[in-house]
Amino acid sequence: MLKLLLVDDEMNVVETLAVTIPWQEIGIGEVYKAFSAAEALDILKTNAIDLVITDICMPGVDGLELIRKITWNWKNTKCILLTGYAEFEYAQKAIQNQICDYLLKPIRDEELIERVAKVVRLIHDEREANETYQRAMKALHDHLPKLKSELLNDMLQGKRTTRGQSAEKLTQLGIPVRPQDDFCLLLIRYKEQFADYDPFEMSLMKFAIGNLAEETFEEYFHVWISQDVHEYLVVLAAPKEGLCADEDTEGGGERKYHMERLANQLQLNIELYLKRSVSVLVSAWGRFPEELAKVYHNSLAIFRKRFGSEKDLPVYTIGETETAEMHSLYRLYEPPMLVHLMEAGNWNAVERKLESVLEELEQSWSESAEHITEVFFSVFAAFSFIAHKSGKRLAELIGSEYARGRELAPCRTVQSLRAWIQAVLKHIERYTSSETKNARESAVRQTQKFVQAQLADNVSLQSISDYLQMHPAYLSRIYKLETGENLSDYIYRLKMERAAHLLKATTSKIYEIAVEVGYQNPNYFIKIFKKHFGSTPQDYRMNSK
Structure with a gap:
């Protein structure tokens, strides 16, 4: 339709x-x-x-x-x-x-x-x-490398999606990696001389290295390439069908053998064809996508430890049992950030984000006063930011809970932090909701008052918007949200109700009543009246006696 x-x-x-x-x-x-x-x-x-x-x-x-x-x-x-x-x-x-x-x-x-x-x-x-479909597909094809790179980067940073959403995106973008596939990552770091390139030259270099990676690995692995937030080139490699993972082959399995061989070949190809040196780290194997962020962050930590600032080290392959000891909070800093959710007013997502952070604290850091304090100060900063954007001090919004925060009482246990966060969040939600509600209710009351006073004129959304000094689209939207009725429908209904009252209570002629409710053309008025009430104005008057 x-x-x-x-x-x-x-x-x-x-x-x-x-x-x-x-x-x-x-x-x-x-x-x-x-x-x-x-x-x-x-x-x-x-x-x-x-x-x-x-x-x-x-x-x-x-x-x-x-x-x-x-x-x-x-x-x-x-x-x-x-x-x-x-x-x-x-x-x-x-x-x-x-x-x-x-x-x-x-x-x-x-x-x-x-x-x-x-x-x-x-x-x-x-x-x-x-040819709309063909044009859309061409545009999609032209932007595929960028879209693929952005999706992988989101997943590396821990952006959460359901398994169904992940599979759908992978299919749409033509990425030959599926949920539950095995994978490993290659982290490729550029050397100092790359920093002298301008952004365009850097883009060409990354493109060239990406092409070399695809050509080097294409016989045995599907590859998916992105640049991460640290400006490392990240290559996700998933074995093609038939590449074994058994441990009988010398070196720890066929896929491991080929991965180490081809990673070394890639490093040599970059030096040979691009005349540049790079550091390459091969991660441990993981299961896609649930272990992707974990393998990635572990690889970053080991990369820093094994390579440091050295320039000409060979490819390093992480052992299956080699892990970097992690002491950082993860869910607090994974996207989307708490302050962004609050700024958007997405309170359900805010609650889910905070609950996931508190769950991580309880499971992994319940005895660490430092981690509890870290979460408190991050959340306190986000709450303060939202209060200040509303033109208020946080103390004005949360009252006595502000004093508890200033004394660091919520930092004693995860339970006390949870109670403080929940209490403060209720105060902030209540304030923002009432602020929005009051503003909308006031606009609706003024709108209805104006319409009732101007009903005999050609009252319109534009005239109401000019009177209230609001954008017409915004006024129309908030009126529907607050009343459940379109503004134009309200005006129409009010005219019909006024007309019906005048027909029953007065002896005014039909054309006079039409003018009184804002219809200069009596024929229009009769047609609309009949559509609304099922009878003409004259019949309605006769039946009301």
Whole structure:
């Protein structure tokens, strides 16, 4: 089903078209409404609109300029112009091939449906015949090396995904490594002379080394290459089918034999063809992906220990039982960082992050006062940052818990730290939620007050936004979040309720009531009223007696 956007500064025209035309019968699944070109552009930026029907004459940016912007920025969005006879010739000359059709006011419902249905069929035909998919695949192919590198780097740094998500990404990017495959890593460090290169030259050098790695290992291993945050080149190597891991072969297994041989060959190839010396470390074997971050961080620690600042050492292969003794907290510093989650207001993710950090403390460092204190100060800093961004001091937000933190009471045990974190987090969540809630409720009250006072005028989202000095898209969104109702639907419902009351309580003529609720055209009013109540205004009045 397609998405349609109706644009007209006359709200009654938009509302009439939205509610009286059986759009779904011609393949339109969602109908969006805009009452200015600016509002229409905001909707286009956040929704995949397939078809736009717009008037020409609108204040500010008119329909012709709107269509020009649409054809420039959203080339697959079709446009139909809604215009009067006086504007028809001008419209033809001004935009010619930029629109699919013209609709001349006034237009019968049957003709409108027929003309829009034709454009819907055109859209479907083009989608079946066009080369969008091929273009997307070409773009994906052009960016594959970068996308592959970024994914591996994320996984090296410990970014968590489900096994299903990992498998899906690997398949999409054409990476021949699957969950539960064995792997090992090669860490390649450049020597000092590389630092003299400019970024472009460095990119060429990394590309060249990556190509040499693929050529060197391609007979026996699938390789996946990335540059890590330390500017090491990391090569993940997974054995191809048929390469044994048994221990009968001299040297500790066929795959180990070939890995050590080819790692040495790679170092020699880089020196021979690129005239540069590199240090190469081969990690212990692991299981992908659950052991990837662990093997990587262990390899980094051993790299520092074994190579130091030496320049011309041979390839070093980590023994299967060789591990660097780790004393650092892991989950506190793995992405995403706590302060980033808090800044985004993702409180569920904040709670999960803190719980994982506390679990690691309990399991590995419950007797280490230093590690408990490290977590406390990191969390305290994140809490302070969020408070200061809100224009508050942390002490104002958390009250007595601030004194406990200043005295380092939470650092005594993991349990006391957990209690302090949970108490402080509740204070901060409560403050940010109430701050947001109060601001939104105030905006809704002011909106409703303005609409009720201006109902007889052509009240629109733009006029309300101008009055409240808010962006139309933002106002529309928060109104829906707070009330569960679209602002345009609220205005429409209020008009219908006012009209029904006037029909029952007064003897005003139908056209007078139409004007009083903001409809200058009585025919529009009658059609919309009948759509809402199931009877004409006259019948409704008669039945109410």
